[in-house]
Amino acid sequence: MDAHAVIHRCLTLARYTEEPGHITRRFLSPPMREVHHEVRRWMEEAGMRVSVDAAGNIRGVYGSGPRLMIGSHLDTVPQAGAFDGVLGVMIGIALVERKPPYSIEVVGFSEEEGVRFRVPFIGSRALAGDPVMDDAVLEAIRAFGLDPQEIPKAVMAREVRGYLEFHIEQGPVLDQRNLALGVVEEIVGQSRADVLFQGKAGHAGTTPMTARSDALAAAAEWIGVVEKTALEEGVVATVGSLDVQPGAVNVIPGLARASLDLRHKNAGKMAKTLETLQTSAEAIATRRRVSGWWELRSTQPPVEMNRVMTSVLATAVKASGHRPFRLSSGAGHDAMILARKVPAAMLFLRSPGGISHHPDEKVAQEDVEAALGVGKRFLETWRPV
């Protein structure tokens, strides 16, 4: 499979969506079944033995004995682009089709984005032996026809000696430097929290302003503090979703639930900023006569990629005629979870315009060709010992 075919397969999978006209495919949603059907066929045609584990990851194994795992995720954010995650799985299958010198396991993780249940990395955490056992997640696993009792068997096999992930950069760094590829040195830490403001719904016309417990006004004030604190502290913090109840034009909001996504390359700075934002939410709630709840949904410390694998990757990039530019990843990836168990490395492909988590997300065919060449060289040099 050449670069054109890799891109074509990503666009084929983009057709499987929860939202006609958009690319939206959350954890174990119905279109994921169609994706599994297609990916299984491609994996079997490449000579892999294919299975779907109890966390919904589709896994293809080529050969036997000590092996390298190559993977990424098959779920998407709402109204996504066609390459985030999927591209890494398609490149893995393409490298197997080129008959690698040793065993390879290609994994399409069931969930990395954390959209459906507001907890990320459900797929890769099962392989790392740290499964998400949230009731709603287990119910979704059952509804998909899988058995949560089998989750412990999803843990990665002892034969796996390293993990390599190909992924679009999702930011502007490579594009601004006119570079096709980047070697990831570290992935920043990320924490996610839910903040609930519970006030009192009431009549928008008859309730005096001084007698209100307006949950949305409290959330709005706090969201302003999130942005101001992030600018002051030099972290990135995002309130990406806000749920307002009852959500009627003429009713004072009784409830507002805001999500928080906070990231930084230093775990201490991330923890300190989380604490600042939690204290601020509580203070705003008290002053505005609403109740505030804070739920930390997940926290993942920053992770350094394996130096040996990264050095082999950089050498392969150079041997392929490209500058071995090293960079940090502001986006989270399954590699940060697998790195808990095995040496892990990532190769970024340029994101034209730095666009991602958006329908305009692209990847250049010549960059995919370059990545395939680097992957082949990597497999000729690195050994699963």
Ligand code: HGY
């Ligand atoms: O949110 C992220 O960093 C990644 O796209 N899951």
Ligand code: MN
């Ligand atoms: Mn991704």
Ligand code: MN
């Ligand atoms: Mn993503």
